[in-house]
Amino acid sequence: MTEVTAPKSSVTAAQFADEIRNELKYTQGVTIEQAKPADVYVATATAVRKHLMDSWMKTQQDMVNGDTKAVGYLSAEFLMGRQLRNALLNGGLTEQFEEAVKDLGFDPQEVIDAEYEPGLGNGGLGRLAACFIDSLASLGVPAFGYGIQYRYGIFRQEFDEDGKQIERPDYWLTNEDPWGHIDYERDQRVNFGGEVVEEDGKKVWKPAWSVRAIPVDYMVPGYESGRVNTLRLWQARSYDEFDLLTFNKSDYLDAVKPKVKAENISKILYPEDSTQEGKELRLEQQYFFASASLHDAIRVFYGNEENPDLTTFPNKICFQLNDTHPVIGIPELMRILMDEYGYDWDTAWDITTKTFNYTCHTLLPEALEVWPVSLIAKLLPRHMEIINKINDQFMKELESLTDDEAKAERMRIVTAGENPVVRMAYLATYAGSHVNGVAELHSQLLKDVTLRDFSDLYPAKFTNVTNGVTPRRFMKLANPGLSDLITEGLGTDKWLEDLELLKNLEPLAQDDEFVKKFAKVKYDNKVRFADFAKKEYGFELDANTMFDTMIKRLHEYKRQALKILEVIATYADIKSGKVKVDDLQPRTVIFGAKAAPGYYLAKMTIQLINNVAKVINNDPDVMGKLKVVFPWNYNIRVAQMLIPATELDEQISQAGKEASGTSNMKFALNGALTVGTLDGANVEIRNLVGAENFFLFGMDVDQVEKMYADGYEPAKYYEADPRLKAAIDMVAGGTFSNGDRNAYAPLVSDWLTKDWFMTLADFTAYHDIQAEIDTLYGDQLEWNRKAIINVANSGYFSSDRSIEDYLERVWMTGPLK
């Protein structure tokens, strides 16, 4: 794509070893004899950063001096994973590292393992942001990721003796983070509270308190592009760290109150299903990073100019709103332009609407953020005025666009009535230039259902960009065996930059020798995961069983319950003698999932899975033919081990609920077959790999809608399918709770009386497809042929392709010249 290409670094292994030694000595003050792997990790990271420094500075200069519009990716989450291997790969230093570290007397893997993964995200949305900034840099597009450097990332998950999830703080920043560079000189002041007064006919906001936003910069090196972009994460600090007067009166705790209040803003990442409490802090977080980032972009492009011409701002940078979390940036840019730079409303509106675009990541109505007007008015009074004015302008505009008053009323950004709220998705849709969903089906449903009134009146705003994943991390780094085999098969490694080249592997699916090599790679990856699971969790996994994996946040709509009920039903079949264990394909069912701390049924599902595992894994009747394991604290590191080892990928959400999914893409690219519903990007995967290479089951969106409309009664399905009945009866009867019939009563009662996501209605179809899966797995050659065909046809799911779509459909920009 880009003209600039980075040669593999010309540094030799010996030179690199010297650099590491120098960092150890002159930065850390440690001799090579004293050094531990963790010291070598910090030294290596520091050395790698220095290698990237010239490209990083050059990229920034070219961005500011050139005329290529940059992209600001505003996201509350960036789930980056470990950085060292990725930075070595993109810096062209991998081989030198291996050799240098060995020469220094260390095991490279131990050095890699000294890095603690930052958990600055929940799931797909956060990981998508990380893939996107990788692809932006790899394509040479000037870009900033803007977010928050949470002091504690997503909680560290443990299980107690009863199998319940325990949340522990994630102290990821306890040790030095060699990747983040704190830049005290480029801080920003972010204000809160107070009131708005009129002075000389002008609105003036008199805030009550302020927080200091300090940027921590992470380099984002592109693969083979010679470009290094910036991920700028804001840390909140207090302006009054310490009140000496109070302290001297022996009020030790009160003396640090303002500090605590300010620093709380960047303390923790909120769990997905944020409850009512913490709402205020959450809005503070959103405004904190949106405001600091917008001011920062003005500083970057206009320096300290007295009177910058900000009408050119949308030519310098456009901002992508990653879900609704940064949407408060819209009134903030209006405020900055009017109150800080003196523009009139219309000019400010023109600039603002050209600057923002919005990506929606959900279809669940309850996941579309709304903020009480009272809360915004209290925390950001000037912004509430601006939002009201935007709403007034919008309602006027609607008068000219439609005669349908009910429709206009439905579309209000600020709702009417007693406890008015601001609908952030509507604000973003109205004010943004473009709105996109994250898979074709999702974008269609946004237009037809979720944002239908808007798409009727503003059809040109709506577009789709199907998600993607970076092949560098999720193939090259995670699956070196398969990567080498692909390179061998294609005769080039260019596929890492142009993933559609994988298509040329397809004929090799008919070459038995190649298929066997592929099967060997998969087997080796299973052994590697089994070793890892033994060391990390104490699990005994058998690489000669099918690795059947379901990894994603725990949510009812994703239907982990469907998977575990099918496992239980099979167990019941074994116990009753209906099924002989020898007739089953031996399976290892692997779950990975965190549940939001306040999500009761999700946590109970985790507990159930853990206790099913305990019972089945220890029952001699099962003879090890069916095993369930639940590695705790699932994260990017575990994903990179587990995905390449997986043969069957579970994507079994209720149709019409999963916006896209991205693990489905990672699995297909790593040669797993998918069992899934027609939901999210599954639809596109199936179209590309072919229906015969995808295990489809269950109701589609129309059937689901019809069933809701007709009135859904889950108990009927319980009565109709004896396997389902047996499974639920086992749970209710105490088989997985030492005879306690109450342990899972809320879950059982939900299944039988509500079952909002229709797990029971899809159960029989799910079992039937699992039987087909068993049969095919018996024919390893056929299975692996299909897996290769999956790999060959999934090149579309590179995040490079997603970014190219954004460049063309949304951002209207490209690589730096």
Ligand code: NBY
């Ligand atoms: O975004 C996920 C979607 O579920 C998945 O289908 C899609 O592939 C992925 C990338 O587009 N959404 C997601 O991860 N959402 C969250 O994690 C999230 C986090 C916080 C809040 C809402 C959703 N929140 O309101 O605080």
